Amino acid sequence: MSWAIRRRALFAASAMVPMTVQRAFAQAWPSQNIKLVVPFAPGGTTDIVARLVASGLQERLGVVVVVENRAGAGATIGSEAVARSAPDGYTMVMSNIASHAISPALYGHRVRYDPVRDFAHAALVVTNPSVWVANPNAGLRTLADVAAKARAPGGLDVATSGVGSSNHMMVVEMSRLLGVELNHIPFRGAGPAMQAVIAGQVPVMSDSLPSSVAHIRQGSVVPLGMASAQRHQAFPDIPTFREQGFDVASESWFGLSFPAGTPAVIVERMNRETRAVLADPDIRARFVELGGASGDLSVDGYTDFVRREVAAWAPLVRASGASVD
Incomplete structure (x- = not known):
């Protein structure tokens, strides 16, 4: 029996556990540290968001x-590790548009x-637009x-946080609109x-706004365009892609998810605690500074x-022709 089948069997079994037993289990939770897996390297948007919400949760959960x-x-990789973890409420993943919407279609059987059945999705934390930035000495404004530059000999290299990210899909879409292949790095x-x-x-x-904010304000990178429906209130001087003639809009999202089979009372409590953290004026203001909008959804x-x-993303990824080496 595969691990996925065993996990679904455990999830089904946990659903039959009397609610009184689940409540007793939840009352003792948490009694130890909780691990929040970020499936990206430090310093990016997922990492920034995770550390902000983790700080608030620590205060509330003790x-x-x-x-x-x-x-x-x-x-x-990080998402699979969480999906395989014990569903005891002590391991979560920062679920996101790459790990749970794009990469499953992009990587296929690998x-x-x-992304739905093997997780107990607890709370949406934040959404934010994509932005393109350039080195100040690159001659791009x-x-x-x-x-x-993309149409010139040698083309144009565009960095992203990784294959399968929404910002990778932005590169694919811009390549299509330009009629020339951008060099995805x-x-x-x-x-x-x-x-x-x-x-x-x-x-x-091609980046998510929160991980670019500090560098834009410091002048270490130059903003080229925001992939939002309208100009961002925190960055009114940055024109949108659509204003510049490219009909592209892209929004990333980040949330908290447990392995499937985690007791529902724990998942519900994490939802309540997360929404309480996001309602804190200081946290909400911090997300606004980073260009994000706090989430407020039930389990x-x-x-x-x-x-x-x-x-929504599976057919778009397939239609894009994007692939992994």
Whole structure:
């Protein structure tokens, strides 16, 4: 019997445990540290969001929430590790658009988890738009400059946080709109990718806004365009892609998910505690500073959200022709 089948059997069995027993189990939870796996390298948006919400959860739960970075394979390595973990409420993953919506379609049979069935999705934490930035010495200031460089001999290198990220899909879509293949340079997280851009090793990066915010404000990178429906309230001087003639909009999302089979009362409590953290004015203000919008969904709401994202992205990934080496 495969691990996935065993986990679904355990999930079914846990559903038959009397609610009084589940409540008693939840009352003793948490009694030890909770591990939050970030399936990207340190320094990127997923990592930034995870550490912010972990700090708030620690105060409310009274235990340490340990952030562990396990990057690789479009965020699927860390996510698979959590899917295989004991469903005892002490291991979560920072579920996101890459690990749970794009990479399962992009990597196909190499992804050994189902993004819906193999997780107990607890809470949506934040959503945010994508932004393209460039090294100040690259001679790029607008998306028109990007188009001109991409069509010149040698083309244009564009860094992302990794294969399977929403920002990778942005590169694929821009290649389609430009009619020329952009040179996708994937890294093991937004942090390493950004450092390569700042160092001048790669001229441009397709990124999620939170991991670019500090660098934009410091002037270490130049913003080229925001992939939002309208200009962002925190960055009114950055034009959207659509304003510059490219009909592209992209929004990343990040949440908390346990392995399937985790007692429902624990999942529900994590949802309540997370929403309480996100309602804190300081946390909410911090997310606004980072260009994100705090989530506020129930357990069922977040589960349905993930299910819709999977259904929406799978055909788009296939239609894009994007593949992994």
